[in-house]
Amino acid sequence: MTPKQHIVSSELAFPVTKRSGPVPRWHGLATLVLAFSVLWTMAGCKSVKGVKGAVGRAIPFRSSELSIKVDIAAEANHNSPIALDVALIKDKDLMKSALAMPAQDWFGKKKDLRRRFGKRLQVTSWEWVPGQTISPIVIDVPWKLSGVMVFANYSSPGSHSAPLPLGGKVSISLKQDDFTLENDK
Numbered sequence: 486m487t488p489k490q491h492i493v494s495s496e497l498a499f500p501v502t503k504r505s506g507p508v509p510r511w512h513g514l515a516t517l518v519l520a521f522s523v524l525w526t527m528a529g530c531k532s533v534k535g536v537k538g539a540v541g542r543a544i545p546f547r548s549s550e551l552s553i554k555v556d557i558a559a560e561a562n563h564n565s566p567i568a569l570d571v572a573l574i575k576d577k578d579l580m581k582s583a584l585a586m587p588a589q590d591w592f593g594k595k596k597d598l599r600r601r602f603g604k605r606l607q608v609t610s611w612e613w614v615p616g617q618t619i620s621p622i623v624i625d626v627p628w629k630l631s632g633v634m635v636f637a638n639y640s641s642p643g644s645h646s647a648p649l650p651l652g653g654k655v656s657i658s659l660k661q662d663d664f665t666l667e668n669d670k
Contacts, residue, residue, distance in 0.1 A: 549625075549626050549628075549651060549652030549653075550623055550624070550625060550626065550652060551623070551624045551626050551633065551649060551650065551651070551652055551653065551655065552621055552622070552623050552624075552653070552654045552655070552669075553571070553621065553622040553623075553624065553649075553654075553655050553656075553657060554619075554621050554622075554654070554655070554656045554657070554669070555569070555613070555619040555622065555656075555657050555659065556619075556656065556657070556658045556659065557613055557614075557615055557616060557617050557619065557659045558615060558616070558658070558659060558660050558661060559615050559616040560615060560660075560661045561615040561616075561659040561660060561661060562615065562639050562640055562641075562659070562661070563640060563641070563661060563662075564615050565615070565640060566612050566613065566614050566615075567612065567613060567614075567615070567637060567638060567639065567659055568592065568610065568611070568612045568637070568638040569610070569611050569612070569613070569635065569636070569637050569638070569657075569659070570591065570592070570595070570608050570609070570610045570611075570635070570636045570638075571608070571609045571622075571624060571633065571634070571635050571649065572591075572606060572607070572608050572633065572634045572635075572636065573606070573607040573608075573624070573626065573627070573630060573633055574605070574606055574630065574631050574632050574633070574634065575604070575605040575606070575607075575627075575629060575630055575631055576602055576605040576606070576631060577631050579598070579602055579605065579606065579631070580631035580632040580634075583632070583634045583646075584632075584634070584648060586636075586646060587643070587644040587645065587646060588636040588637055588638055588639065588644065588645035588646045589638075589645075591634075591636040591646060592636065592638050595608065609624065613659075615659075626651050626652055630651060632648055632649075632651070633648065633649040633650070633651060634646060634647070634648055634649065635647055635648075635649050635657065635664075635666070637659060637663075637664050639662065639663060639664075641661075641662040641663070643662065643663050645663060645664065647664075647666050649666075650668060653668065653669070654668070654669035655667070655668055655669060656669055
């Protein structure tokens with residue numbers, strides 16, 4: 486018998502080396518250490534770039550932080566208080582609807598949406614006056630999330646809503662008739 490033989494099955498053929506004697510004791514330990522190292526490395530990864538979420542972003546394996554810096558102009562919302570909601574959405578269909586939903590509809594339906602979607606919708610709300618100074622806001626974004634949306638309740642017409650990234654830093658400037666959104670680096 487030769488040292489290498491081929492085992493042929495109906496699906497694949499691969500070489501097998503015939504060993505003489507027992508498998509070295511360190512072989513099993515080395516395999517265990519290698520497997521543990523791979524798992525440890527993967528646990529440290531925040532995301533896999535090849536896996537895309539519902540709105541085309543990487544899906545993180547663990548929660549991440551979304552840091553929001555808010556700047557409110559003195560003439561924001563025509564010098565009237567302005568409500569702002571950040572919605573963490575865990576439902577694909579709701580996320581699709583939210584992407585097309587203007588803020589006026591959001592604020593009118595928010596109570597019903599929270600009741601219908603329960604834990605699949607987490608909303609954080611604020612209301613500020615023009616010119617108010619706001620400390621940076623940090624939101625823990627869970628890893629199983631379809632998306633994050635921001636809605637600003639302006640008195641002027643317009644959508645006043647936008648998707649936010651699943652992590653990182655964002656600046657929101659609340660201006661007279663609408664807000665602007667900028668990803669910080």
